[in-house]
Amino acid sequence: KQEVTQIPAALSVPEGENLVLNCSFTDSAIYNLQWFRQDPGKGLTSLLLIQSSQREQTSGRLNASLDKSSGRSTLYIAASQPGDSATYLCAAYSGNTPLVFGKGTRLSVIA
Amino acid sequence: EAQVTQNPRYLITVTGKKLTVTCSQNMNHEYMSWYRQDPGLGLRQIYYSMNVEVTDKGDVPEGYKVSRKEKRNFPLILESPSPNQTSLYFCASSSYNEQFFGPGTRLTVL
Numbered sequence: 001k002q003e004v005t006q007i008p009a010a011l012s013v014p015e016g017e018n019l020v021l022n023c024s025f026t027d028s029a030i031y032n033l034q035w036f037r038q039d040p041g042k043g044l045t046s047l048l049l050i051q052s053s054q055r056e057q058t059s060g061r062l063n064a065s066l067d068k069s070s071g072r073s074t075l076y077i078a079a080s081q082p083g084d085s086a087t088y089l090c091a092a093y094s095g096n097t098p099l100v101f102g103k104g105t106r107l108s109v110i111a
Numbered sequence: 112e113a114q115v116t117q118n119p120r121y122l123i124t125v126t127g128k129k130l131t132v133t134c135s136q137n138m139n140h141e142y143m144s145w146y147r148q149d150p151g152l153g154l155r156q157i158y159y160s161m162n163v164e165v166t167d168k169g170d171v172p173e174g175y176k177v178s179r180k181e182k183r184n185f186p187l188i189l190e191s192p193s194p195n196q197t198s199l200y201f202c203a204s205s206s207y208n209e210q211f212f213g214p215g216t217r218l219t220v221l
């Protein structure tokens with residue numbers, strides 16, 4: 001059964017710093033991996049989707065990588081801003097099974 | 112605008128009083144699902160549907176029902192809500208690829 005882990009659970013950084021959020025999964029037979037952002041009490045916003053055949057995806061200051069062989073994905077945020085403060089979740093999709101989420105990393109960017 | 116809508120957004124009810132949370136999507140997606148989110152437990156899937164009239168249990172289906180009579184709608188039904196169903200609920204839809212989430216329904220069962 002797929003398990004997704006995100007470490008650390010919480011992270012606090014000063015504004016302007018580059019940072020990396022980690023996501024690991026136990027079953028490498030995934031179709032894709034998706035990163036989401038969630039603001040407190042709000043819904044999930046899709047940030048990046050990486051297909052199993054891809055190594056990385058970029059959107060603005062965000063870059064997500066995928067290494068299926070090691071069961072890892074990272075979300076890189078460049079030049080962090082206070083508006084980036086949120087919880088970031090990764091989720092692995094393996095086909096005809098439910099999307100499996102990590103428990104998220106709560107990011108605080110301090111001005 | 113492509114979106115997933117849920118209603119109501121907030122609901123306070125009492126134990127045993129049947130309720131329905133509606134979910135609708137305008138992207139013609141075949142796949143829809145319901146999740147609940149609880150502190151420390153993360154997001155867990157309740158039910159999902161691969162297409163009209165096709166539904167299946169997720170990880171935590173007990174106490175919930177769903178139906179998929181039309182492609183765009185996927186209501187979540189709590190026949191006899193209990194306090195342990197107090198949670199934040201999300202509906203999602205996808206075309207077997209990228210998932211799109213609704214804004215959430217915060218349910219409190221007293």
